[in-house]
Amino acid sequence: MKITQGTFSFLPDLTDAEIGMQINYALKQGWAIGVEYTDDPHPRNFYWEMWGNPMFDLRDAAGVMVEVLACRKAHSKLYVRVNAFDSTLGFESTRLSFIVNRPKDEPGFLLRRTEVSGRQIQYTTESYATRAPEGRRYE
Amino acid sequence: MSSGIATDHVNLNSLLADSNVNEVLQELDTELIGLKPVKARVRDIASLLLVERARKQLGLVGSAPSLHMSFTGNPGTGKTTVALRMAQILHRLGYVRKGHLVAVTRDDLVGQYIGHTAPKTKEVLKKAMGGVLFIDEAYYLYRPENERDYGMEAIEILLQVMENQRDDLVVILAGYAERMNTFFKSNPGLSSRIAHHIDFPDYNAMELEQIADSMLKKMEYRLSVSGLEALREYIPKRAQQPHFANGRSIRNALDRARLRQANRLFSLKDRPLSRDELMTIEGEDLRNSRVFT
Numbered sequence: 001m002k003i004t005q006g007t008f009s010f011l012p013d014l015t016d017a018e019i020g021m022q023i024n025y026a027l028k029q030g031w032a033i034g035v036e037y038t039d040d041p042h043p044r045n046f047y048w049e050m051w052g053n054p055m056f057d058l059r060d061a062a063g064v065m066v067e068v069l070a071c072r073k074a075h076s077k078l079y080v081r082v083n084a085f086d087s088t089l090g091f092e093s094t095r096l097s098f099i100v101n102r103p104k105d106e107p108g109f110l111l112r113r114t115e116v117s118g119r120q121i122q123y124t125t126e127s128y129a130t131r132a133p134e135g136r137r138y139e
Numbered sequence: 140m141s142s143g144i145a146t147d148h149v150n151l152n153s154l155l156a157d158s159n160v161n162e163v164l165q166e167l168d169t170e171l172i173g174l175k176p177v178k179a180r181v182r183d184i185a186s187l188l189l190v191e192r193a194r195k196q197l198g199l200v201g202s203a204p205s206l207h208m209s210f211t212g213n214p215g216t217g218k219t220t221v222a223l224r225m226a227q228i229l230h231r232l233g234y235v236r237k238g239h240l241v242a243v244t245r246d247d248l249v250g251q252y253i254g255h256t257a258p259k260t261k262e263v264l265k266k267a268m269g270g271v272l273f274i275d276e277a278y279y280l281y282r283p284e285n286e287r288d289y290g291m292e293a294i295e296i297l298l299q300v301m302e303n304q305r306d307d308l309v310v311i312l313a314g315y316a317e318r319m320n321t322f323f324k325s326n327p328g329l330s331s332r333i334a335h336h337i338d339f340p341d342y343n344a345m346e347l348e349q350i351a352d353s354m355l356k357k358m359e360y361r362l363s364v365s366g367l368e369a370l371r372e373y374i375p376k377r378a379q380q381p382h383f384a385n386g387r388s389i390r391n392a393l394d395r396a397r398l399r400q401a402n403r404l405f406s407l408k409d410r411p412l413s414r415d416e417l418m419t420i421e422g423e424d425l426r427n428s429r430v431f432t
Binding site for chain 2: 052055057058059060061062063064066067
């Protein structure tokens, strides 16, 4: 099951050239770029691991691509995403975020229904991948 | 290949016009005084890139030329200014994508403790990508007297990027000629990756006078007859003194002359001053300089 998180996630995976173009766009807007990775694909997992510091004051995508490729090389089996952060007063949040690397095999999610009081049901989603301990997922 | 003139001929003139590079070259010619050998080399590089572009249009493949440069010359001979123009030229000819100049010195590249240098250097390199990285007084990177100095680490990272990401950035190393020479001698790897060594000659008295003139024009001042006379005497005298920094010394001299002019005018504050008086630097403004005592 292909995970659809962030921008472009319903499209086929972006090529490196396309990633570069998106980064160039973000840099042109004056956004700071960060590269992050994780092995926990739960949609509510906002805090991915940072790959180095966010990059400020860059002018060209080549600088970011160095880090994207390095992170991909180090974590080729995990999810890697690029975040573009807008520090303008009032925004101060991520304006663009897209996945640039994903595991070959994405096992998908389990939907667990728990019956609680009355006839209520609580739903929980859980990634099959996270059944293995951290660091041993997607092996 | 399809037949027809369009595919096997290119017109360098139209390529030149398309790139707008002539404007920058013209500016270089008019705004910078003297520096004949430098301008000639810049023109050479521009034509090389233009021809390279023409070749590409006709489908002739060749690796992009290596354009890392070293600018050697005494202080104040216009190295930074030319680097700025160089970035524009390279951008207009499509050699670098963004055409900005990132000027750094040792402090920006070399860290304070173990493990600090690599990220610091990489960050600077990332900022410079798509443009030109100008390393002023590059020889400070290498300190042979201290074997635990982190400068060497910065040089190694620099070398790697200069070699592998040639089309992402151009590195210009700058500094005094002699010290750069010893620096290159002790770092042959660096020297061999730099294709263009451009030497910036010192200005002669005539050129310095022209520089002073153009600086004053920009600041909307002018020299009186006695002021010009004083400047003509001042320049050779200042040039003999230690720490003479060509154009920069002239700028400083003019700044101090402005200060003295302001003082002189202030002592006349009881009467109204004309526009002319506010603009003119008299001989005494320059003659009160330390150089004349």
